Amino acid sequence: MVDEQQPSVRQEISGEFNATSVFGNPSVHYHQAPVSSEPPEHVWMIPYRRNPHFTGREHILQQLHSSFLTDRAAVLTQGQAISGLGGVGKTQIVVEYAYQHRDDYRFVLWINAASPSTLTADFLSIAHHLQLPQRVEQEEAQVVAAVRHWLATHDGWLLIVDNADDLPLVWPLLPTGSTGHVLLTTRNQHVGKMQGFWIDALPLSEGITFLLRRAGLLTRSMALEQVPFEDRVKAEELVRLMGSFPLALDQAGAYIEETSCGLARYLALYQHRQFTLLQRRGGIAGEHPDSVTTTWFLSFEKIDHTRPEAREMLHLCAFLAPDAIPEEILAKGAAVLEPTLANVLSDPLIFDDVMVLLQAYSLVLRDGQRHTLRMHRLVQEVLRESMDPAMQRVWAERVIRAVEAACPPVEHRFWSVWEQIVEQALVCERWVRAYHLHLPEAAHLLQQTGWYLAERARYSEAEPLLTSALTISEQIRGKEHLHTAASLYYLAGLYRNQGKYEQAEPLYERALTIREQELGSQHLDTATSLNNLGLIYRDQGMYEQAEPLLQQALAIREQQLGPQHLDTAITLGSLAGLYRNQGQHAQAESLYKRSLAIREQQLGPQHPDTAISLYYLAELYRDQGKYEQAESLHLRALAIREQQLGLQHPRTATSLTNLARLYQDQGKYEQAEAFMRRALAIYEQRLGEQHPYTMEVRKNYNVLLQTMKRA
Structure with missing residues (x-):
C-alpha cells in the first residue's frame, strides 16, 4: 500500500x-x-x-x-x-x-x-x-x-x-x-x-487489516477475529495515531515483523519516539521504499528551492488543526505574521500561486467551495519535528497570534465563523500548554473560545480554557487587573450556566471589586458585574442582597445607554426575575414586557436572546395560571431555540421541561411526558447523569410517571 x-x-x-x-x-x-x-x-x-x-x-x-x-x-x-x-x-x-x-x-x-x-x-x-x-x-x-x-x-x-x-x-x-x-x-x-x-489515507478498518498483515500477525487465510483482541485494540490505536497512512503503517509493520517487538511495545515506542520511528525503514535491502520522512523531505526541499515562502506556509499549517483550515483565518491573521508570510496571505494572487505549488506535491489539499485547506497529520508531525525546539516555539506563537487576530466577538451572528475557528483555537490551547506561552493574545484567545463553547453548552471543553485564561492573566497582568476581572467574569458565567452558584459567587465578587476600584462605581463594566452578582444572589434566594445590586445596575445602564439598549433589557429581565420569585407579579410582568420589546426590536423575533424573554414571561404566566398565554410564548421560545441553538442544547431542554410542567399543571399528562422525556435525554447527554438539572428533571419525570400510574 x-x-x-x-x-x-x-x-x-x-x-x-x-x-x-x-x-x-x-x-x-x-x-x-x-x-x-x-x-x-x-x-x-x-x-x-x-x-x-x-x-x-x-x-x-x-x-x-x-x-x-x-x-x-x-x-x-x-x-x-x-x-x-x-x-x-x-x-x-x-x-x-x-x-x-x-x-x-x-x-x-x-x-x-x-x-x-x-x-x-x-x-x-x-x-x-x-x-x-x-x-x-x-x-x-x-x-x-x-x-x-x-x-x-x-x-x-x-x-x-x-x-x-x-x-x-x-x-x-x-x-x-x-x-x-x-x-x-x-x-x-x-x-x-x-x-x-x-487517493487518500486508508479507511480505518482497512488500515488495521493492512498493519496486521504487514506485521505478520494476520494471514489472508485468517479472519480478523482470529487475531487476539488485545492486538486488534493496539492496532486500531496505532492506525488512528498514524492517520491510517499506508507508508507509515508499512514501516510500523516491517519494524514489528523484523524485531518481533509486538504491537503493544511498538505503540509505546511510537508515542514517545514518533519522529525517530517515522525515519526508519526495514533492514532487508531492496524490499522497502524510502521512509516517510525521506519521502516528504525530498518534496520539502524541492518546494524550498522553487519558492521559499511556500515552505513557510507549510510550517504555518503544521501548527493548525489539520482537517479544515479556514482560508479566512489565514487572511485575517496575516497582519500579525512575519512579512514574507503576511505578503502571501494578504495577496490572493500570490496565495493562489503558492497553493498551486503545494498541491503539486499533495502536501496541502484545497477545498475551493468551502475555502479550507487540509494537511495530513503525519505531514504536520514531520514538519514540526524537523524544527529545533526554539523554532517550534516561534511557530506555535505565530499561530496563536494569527488565530486570535481572526476571532470575532462571541455573538450569535458570528457563530458560523466560530464553528470554523474553534478547532484551531483548541489546537492553540495545546501549544499554550506545551510551550508555556503565557501571552496576552493566548489569554484572550482561550477566554473567547471558552465562552463560545460555554454558549454552545460544551461545558467540559470550556472550563479548562477559561481556567487557563484566568491563570495566564493573573500571571502576566496581576490579580487586580481589569483583564483579570474579565477572565473572572467569564469563568463565573460558565459556573452559573451549570447551576454551580457557590463556585460562581466568589468569582463575580472578585470581578466587581476590581472594576469598582479601577473604573469606579458608575462604569458600564461595573454595572455588568453588579447585574451578574445580583443574579447569583437571586438564584440562591438571597433577595435582600440581590435587589440593590440589580437596581444599581439598571440605573447605570438606563442613564448611560438609554432605556432601549440591549444591556438595559438584560437588567430589566434580571430584576423582573427577582420580583417574580417574590410573588410581585405585576412589577415582574411590566419589566419582562419591556425587556421583550427591546429585544424584538433590536435583535428580531427569532434571536436566542428574544427566546429568553419569551421563556421567562411564559413562566410568569404559568405561575398565575394563565396557561394559554404561557403555552403560546413557550412554544415560540422552543421553536427559536430548536432552530438557533439546536435540538440538543440545554436551553432547548429547559424549554421542553417547562412546557412539560405547563401541560402537567393542566392534566395533559401524555403531552407532558413526551416533552419531559426529551428534556431528560438532553440533560443526561450534555450535562451528565449527576448534574443538578438532570437530577431535578429525572425526579420530576418519575413523579409524573407515578401520577400516570406508569412507574
Missing part, C-alpha cells in the same frame, strides 16, 4: 524472470530483449513483485477498470491518473491493477518519470522490448518518437507512467489518439484533461 521506489530483486519481463540485481534505477537495469526483426507477442515490464500485503482499494481498482471499458473515448485520448501524497500507495495500486488485468493486455509497459533521465531511459527500454528498428538510433528524440508512433498505431497495451510529478515534462511524450490505456501516478492533484482519481 505504499509508493515503492525500488524494484524487486526478481523482475518478470516478457514472461521470464531476470535474476540480475536491479537495485537503484529500474530503467537502467532492465533486461534487454535480444535483437530480432520479429516483434514480440507479449511484453511485461512491471519492475515490482506483486505485494502480498496489498489491502483494500477495491473501489479504486474497480473504477479504473470500469473507466477503461466504459469511457473509452476519454481514456484513449487522455488516460487516467492516480493522484495523492507521497507514500499514500499510488504505485502499489497501479502495480496491483497490472497484475489483476495482465491477461487483458499483450503489452504492459512501464515508465519511471521521476526525472528526465529515467523518463528517457525507459522510453529506450520500451523500444528495445518492442524490437523497434529505431532502438539503435543514437538520437534519443528519434527513439521516443518511434515509441509514441508505435503506441498510436497499436492496441492491446497498458502504459504505466509512475512518479509523473512534473506533468509539463510528461505531457508532450504521452501518445494521443491511441488505442491503448495510459495509467499515470502523480503527486499533483490537478491532472488536466486526464481522468483523475484522488
Whole structure:
C-alpha cells in the first residue's frame, strides 16, 4: 500500500524472470530483449513483485477498470491518473491493477518519470522490448518518437507512467489518439484533461487489516477475529495515531515483523519516539521504499528551492488543526505574521500561486467551495519535528497570534465563523500548554473560545480554557487587573450556566471589586458585574442582597445607554426575575414586557436572546395560571431555540421541561411526558447523569410517571 521506489530483486519481463540485481534505477537495469526483426507477442515490464500485503482499494481498482471499458473515448485520448501524497500507495495500486488485468493486455509497459533521465531511459527500454528498428538510433528524440508512433498505431497495451510529478515534462511524450490505456501516478492533484482519481489515507478498518498483515500477525487465510483482541485494540490505536497512512503503517509493520517487538511495545515506542520511528525503514535491502520522512523531505526541499515562502506556509499549517483550515483565518491573521508570510496571505494572487505549488506535491489539499485547506497529520508531525525546539516555539506563537487576530466577538451572528475557528483555537490551547506561552493574545484567545463553547453548552471543553485564561492573566497582568476581572467574569458565567452558584459567587465578587476600584462605581463594566452578582444572589434566594445590586445596575445602564439598549433589557429581565420569585407579579410582568420589546426590536423575533424573554414571561404566566398565554410564548421560545441553538442544547431542554410542567399543571399528562422525556435525554447527554438539572428533571419525570400510574 505504499509508493515503492525500488524494484524487486526478481523482475518478470516478457514472461521470464531476470535474476540480475536491479537495485537503484529500474530503467537502467532492465533486461534487454535480444535483437530480432520479429516483434514480440507479449511484453511485461512491471519492475515490482506483486505485494502480498496489498489491502483494500477495491473501489479504486474497480473504477479504473470500469473507466477503461466504459469511457473509452476519454481514456484513449487522455488516460487516467492516480493522484495523492507521497507514500499514500499510488504505485502499489497501479502495480496491483497490472497484475489483476495482465491477461487483458499483450503489452504492459512501464515508465519511471521521476526525472528526465529515467523518463528517457525507459522510453529506450520500451523500444528495445518492442524490437523497434529505431532502438539503435543514437538520437534519443528519434527513439521516443518511434515509441509514441508505435503506441498510436497499436492496441492491446497498458502504459504505466509512475512518479509523473512534473506533468509539463510528461505531457508532450504521452501518445494521443491511441488505442491503448495510459495509467499515470502523480503527486499533483490537478491532472488536466486526464481522468483523475484522488487517493487518500486508508479507511480505518482497512488500515488495521493492512498493519496486521504487514506485521505478520494476520494471514489472508485468517479472519480478523482470529487475531487476539488485545492486538486488534493496539492496532486500531496505532492506525488512528498514524492517520491510517499506508507508508507509515508499512514501516510500523516491517519494524514489528523484523524485531518481533509486538504491537503493544511498538505503540509505546511510537508515542514517545514518533519522529525517530517515522525515519526508519526495514533492514532487508531492496524490499522497502524510502521512509516517510525521506519521502516528504525530498518534496520539502524541492518546494524550498522553487519558492521559499511556500515552505513557510507549510510550517504555518503544521501548527493548525489539520482537517479544515479556514482560508479566512489565514487572511485575517496575516497582519500579525512575519512579512514574507503576511505578503502571501494578504495577496490572493500570490496565495493562489503558492497553493498551486503545494498541491503539486499533495502536501496541502484545497477545498475551493468551502475555502479550507487540509494537511495530513503525519505531514504536520514531520514538519514540526524537523524544527529545533526554539523554532517550534516561534511557530506555535505565530499561530496563536494569527488565530486570535481572526476571532470575532462571541455573538450569535458570528457563530458560523466560530464553528470554523474553534478547532484551531483548541489546537492553540495545546501549544499554550506545551510551550508555556503565557501571552496576552493566548489569554484572550482561550477566554473567547471558552465562552463560545460555554454558549454552545460544551461545558467540559470550556472550563479548562477559561481556567487557563484566568491563570495566564493573573500571571502576566496581576490579580487586580481589569483583564483579570474579565477572565473572572467569564469563568463565573460558565459556573452559573451549570447551576454551580457557590463556585460562581466568589468569582463575580472578585470581578466587581476590581472594576469598582479601577473604573469606579458608575462604569458600564461595573454595572455588568453588579447585574451578574445580583443574579447569583437571586438564584440562591438571597433577595435582600440581590435587589440593590440589580437596581444599581439598571440605573447605570438606563442613564448611560438609554432605556432601549440591549444591556438595559438584560437588567430589566434580571430584576423582573427577582420580583417574580417574590410573588410581585405585576412589577415582574411590566419589566419582562419591556425587556421583550427591546429585544424584538433590536435583535428580531427569532434571536436566542428574544427566546429568553419569551421563556421567562411564559413562566410568569404559568405561575398565575394563565396557561394559554404561557403555552403560546413557550412554544415560540422552543421553536427559536430548536432552530438557533439546536435540538440538543440545554436551553432547548429547559424549554421542553417547562412546557412539560405547563401541560402537567393542566392534566395533559401524555403531552407532558413526551416533552419531559426529551428534556431528560438532553440533560443526561450534555450535562451528565449527576448534574443538578438532570437530577431535578429525572425526579420530576418519575413523579409524573407515578401520577400516570406508569412507574
